[in-house]
Amino acid sequence: MSNADLLERRQAAVPHGVASATPLFVEKALNAELWDADGRRFLDFAQGIAVCNTGHCNPKVMAAAKAQCDKYTHTAFQVVQYEPYVRLAERLNKIAPIEDAKTLFFSTGAEAVENAVKIARIHTGRSGVIAFNGGFHGRTALTMGLTGKIVPYKGGAGVHPQGIFHAPFPVPHHGISVEDALRGIETIFKVDIEAKDVAAVVIEPVQGEGGFYIAPQDFMACLRSLCDEKGILLIVDEIQSGIGRTGKMYAMEHYGIEPDLITTAKALAGGFPVSGVIGKREVMDSVAPGGMGGTYGGNPVAIAAAHAVLDLFEEEDLCAASARNGEYIQQRLSAFRDGGKCGHIGDVRGLGSMVAFELVKADGTTPDPQAAAAVMTKARELGLILLVCGYWGNTLRLLTPLTIPREHLEEGMDILERALTAVASA
Numbered sequence: 001m002s003n004a005d006l007l008e009r010r011q012a013a014v015p016h017g018v019a020s021a022t023p024l025f026v027e028k029a030l031n032a033e034l035w036d037a038d039g040r041r042f043l044d045f046a047q048g049i050a051v052c053n054t055g056h057c058n059p060k061v062m063a064a065a066k067a068q069c070d071k072y073t074h075t076a077f078q079v080v081q082y083e084p085y086v087r088l089a090e091r092l093n094k095i096a097p098i099e100d101a102k103t104l105f106f107s108t109g110a111e112a113v114e115n116a117v118k119i120a121r122i123h124t125g126r127s128g129v130i131a132f133n134g135g136f137h138g139r140t141a142l143t144m145g146l147t148g149k150i151v152p153y154k155g156g157a158g159v160h161p162q163g164i165f166h167a168p169f170p171v172p173h174h175g176i177s178v179e180d181a182l183r184g185i186e187t188i189f190k191v192d193i194e195a196k197d198v199a200a201v202v203i204e205p206v207q208g209e210g211g212f213y214i215a216p217q218d219f220m221a222c223l224r225s226l227c228d229e230k231g232i233l234l235i236v237d238e239i240q241s242g243i244g245r246t247g248k249m250y251a252m253e254h255y256g257i258e259p260d261l262i263t264t265a266k267a268l269a270g271g272f273p274v275s276g277v278i279g280k281r282e283v284m285d286s287v288a289p290g291g292m293g294g295t296y297g298g299n300p301v302a303i304a305a306a307h308a309v310l311d312l313f314e315e316e317d318l319c320a321a322s323a324r325n326g327e328y329i330q331q332r333l334s335a336f337r338d339g340g341k342c343g344h345i346g347d348v349r350g351l352g353s354m355v356a357f358e359l360v361k362a363d364g365t366t367p368d369p370q371a372a373a374a375v376m377t378k379a380r381e382l383g384l385i386l387l388v389c390g391y392w393g394n395t396l397r398l399l400t401p402l403t404i405p406r407e408h409l410e411e412g413m414d415i416l417e418r419a420l421t422a423v424a425s426a
Helices: 003-013 059-069 083-095 109-124 141-146 178-191 217-230 300-316 318-339 369-382 406-425
Strands: 026-030 033-036 041-044 101-106 128-132 164-167 198-203 233-237 261-264 275-280 345-351 354-359 387-389 395-398
Touching: 041 406, 059 300, 083 101, 083 275, 083 300, 101 109, 109 141, 109 198, 109 233, 109 261, 109 275, 128 178, 164 178, 178 217, 198 217, 217 233, 300 318, 318 345, 318 354, 318 406, 354 369, 369 387, 369 395, 369 406
Parallel strands: 128 164, 128 198, 198 233, 233 261
Antiparallel strands: 026 033, 033 041, 101 275, 261 275, 345 354, 354 395, 387 395
């Protein structure tokens, strides 16, 4: 069936609350390439929103999952345990930037965030949580409250759960300094909730949906010191920035700062659903037996895939590939901006292969979401899948697989240049 036929069926059967960024239906995909129901080939610079860091259908990941399917697919770890779960926890405990860690597994990123907050509340005996404007932590009742953006995630859903407060996220080039952000937290302590009642601060070191804004080093250092001073746990949401996306296994490695808890998901299993919470031993052991878990948490097939993903990082040095590819992407974007033919490109930013750029109006500062949407559409017409993000929807993010062949990376950037030029000259 064609994309058009499938879209008609989708509209009749699926609620429109599940929005899709493209009108495409995938038939097959491999590494950076994707073919749709009409037989067209695309380069995929979205990768399921940073899930397939090892590329679509990586042969080693698929082989591991298929081999596990021949053994057992489910027992529920809370009922009959299995060694690969324990071994994956051991591997993540060594990899994560936490000195003495323990790990447990769930199925989705939102589930990981919810449980990280639960652990923090039990450990501290407090209930308040501080998150940041522009942050994205999920769409469930609690994580929707943590998410720092109304449309489209919270529109019409009413007031968020009690005890959640938002501070400014530092974005200096948009006029929000580190001092402004820290002052925002202190203001929360003065007017909303006492510090002694706050269990955790939840932050993305690099905001995902919020626009790929990178938390400044001095802000993260001050945040760590503030949490230590007030007895608050620091939860770092690395669901999008983790598993090599920023050129390190976890973005917090760029900062040299130890969080109390890390949430991880998306790319951990190369397309199979598994998430986790990694945390300091004394914090993770605060919850009584039976207080954590989930029927499908740490599913054996997803766990097997995750082992294959970690093997690939070791064998192919994918963190180095992430850094190398990201440097090339930023160089090309800077050339687009300086060349004068690609419209008004504002800030270009990124860590490793977590790269984005803003489109602005002629004044050089006013966000231009219409241009970003037009570029995304034109790029798709030319064979490249992109996503927009950010406060104002004017940021285009590039999420290539870390395994992308150089010729496909160059081809994709060439298509992006053509799309930018076409929209600028329209």
